[in-house]
Amino acid sequence: MSLFYIDEADELNELVQRMSKKQYEQSPGLYDDLPERAKKFMKRDFFYGISYLKSAIDLKEEQIFVSYVRWTYEYLTYLMIYVTSEQMTKQCIDFYVAMSVCLKDELPSEDYEFAEICIQKGIQEIERLYKEGFQRSEAAENQGSEGKYNQIAAEYIAIILRKDSKEAMQYFLKLYQGGMNIQDIYLEVVQKVMYKIGELWFEKKISVAQEHYCTALTQTAISQLYSTIFSTPPNGHTMIGCCIGGELHELGMRMITDLFTYAGWNSVFLGAGVPEEALIHTVKEEKADLIALSVTMPQHLILCKNIIKELRSKAPDLKIAVGGKAFEDVPDIWREWNADIYTTDARGLIQWAQTNILEKQI
Template sequence: MEKSKQIKDFLEVRKNDLAVRIVELQYGMQPDFWKTYGDEGKKLSIRDAGYHLPFLGEAIAENNPEIFSKYVVWVKTLFHNLKFPDDVVPKTLECTQLAIEEASPEYGQITAVFIQAGLNELNKPLQSISSYIQEDEPLADVLKAYLNALLSGDKNKAASLIMETFMKGCPVKDIYLKIFQPAQYEVGRLWMSNQISVAKEHFCSAATQMIMSQLYPYIFNNEKKGKTFIGACVGGELHEIGIRMVADFFEMEGWDTYYLGANTPASVLINAAEEYQADVLGLSVALPYHRSLLKDTISQIRQSKYARDLKIIIGGVAINEFSKNWNIFGADAYASDALGAVCEAEKMVEI
């Protein structure tokens, strides 16, 4: 096994004891600061120290320090909005390096380069994340009204707004890409800037999925193209709304579609491809540390008897963020959104 992959596996297997050691070291360095957080605070610090390791592992496995440095800026922003002092994250990274060096001096030499890249990025001033609502978009007013209805807990009002917009002639595709998608991104931004709770974010996502279902009777296309699309998230990935949208766009274009949802292992994808006689498989990843899993999943599909020649298209925010190298995964195509997904797939199957 390659050294980089060994380090990724090591960080995964040793995640819990490394996290405990990182926090021990950090509490030792800043005893007065941490005293105020008590036992519960210590448990949360251990959990958070553990979160960082898969991102570090993924950056090393891909030899792409940007995966880790973008992540640490994300953590810094999150902690800043939670009113934690700005030196917490750099200290955690320092202690992460020390804990890894203690456990394996050999691996520590390699992690040092990636952790340093993260520390360098942390030295730069924080950028605020701007709103995903673009005022000059024709549907901006509906988007704002939709989001406000959801944030105030009124899912019926949100649903009525969407149905009214549709009845006035707005295409379902525009409702998906100009209302649901930016509304979801905006919900993520508000959560990250500590303006809404996790509960509110869950509620908005669940309500949007419910409202998408109300549009279902209108997405089926009677002019079938005789092609089949399967869409799913790779194992462990729970962000399913994006790939659900992608599957619906295929349905609207006259494809037969099978949306398998979140958390789908390679074996299930291989069986599904055979069972449904798929032409194209779409795989979605939102979390950067699932990128290796995407690669492994595609490699398993390529080694299978039935599905090895299946056309595979990939997407999701974890690909969009580093889209230049989408071709390292062994897929046939990539698209940044649902519209592009159908376009790329139809080129592959020559429609």
């Protein structure tokens, strides 16, 4: 059995040790030059890299790995400002070469062949970024700052960055009282604010602690709208929202369930880490019409696929929706998995449920 697949902490650790050793052998002097902190990060990145590669292999979707490589290269460009772009590029390429060499004896040949395709495409992506002179794409730079609510999102971001919790707590309620509708507040302001916060963290303009603070505060500030959200008369239908596996990104799914509640649905938000049996039990107990499954990190995609299979066999009438950032690289995969719908935001799913569940049952 291949080490790659047994997820034994000790053995995976040993594999990562070998990858790190190989990386140092390829760049004489690197071990002595790297600060201890950077050595730790590099080790952690091998763990991450392996998990993305595993996900790409399991789903036969090389783009999952290529996007990860691009993300890491861009992230390191902001982090390793003390090395030249040539040095950084060489270290990154060496990293994936070390990964490839150490995986050769680890994976069954068919998987290794696919892993090699992923790794080589990843290296090509790095070379492309280096050649073109890496610049954060305009779309990424502007995350959260486009559109007609641009000004409002920017104002709220300024409030939370100066840690004015009191002002932030009232902000969305004031928008609502000023005439803005709840869906727009959620999708045109809150969602964009969170994307922008993600960009600021990525570009090292705010710390991890600031990012956590902004998320926690925003989640609480949204709750000021709950008396309005829960005031809609019930339409007699139930939806369940949950995040897959160890997915910690749950704000998106919480927003979806809130918007379904506001549209009159009985919405049950289960968060993350719900065991499969508990999920199926809840579907039956609640007589749910719809379940919405959210995945942000691609490592959880394979579990999502397996859960859909299980739900299909145990609850054949249930409608199943998928969504979340992880699907951006594999936007059609839900069809192969026999899910009913994938949409990029809550608005699309609510419209789909209106047509395909509510209007069908009249």
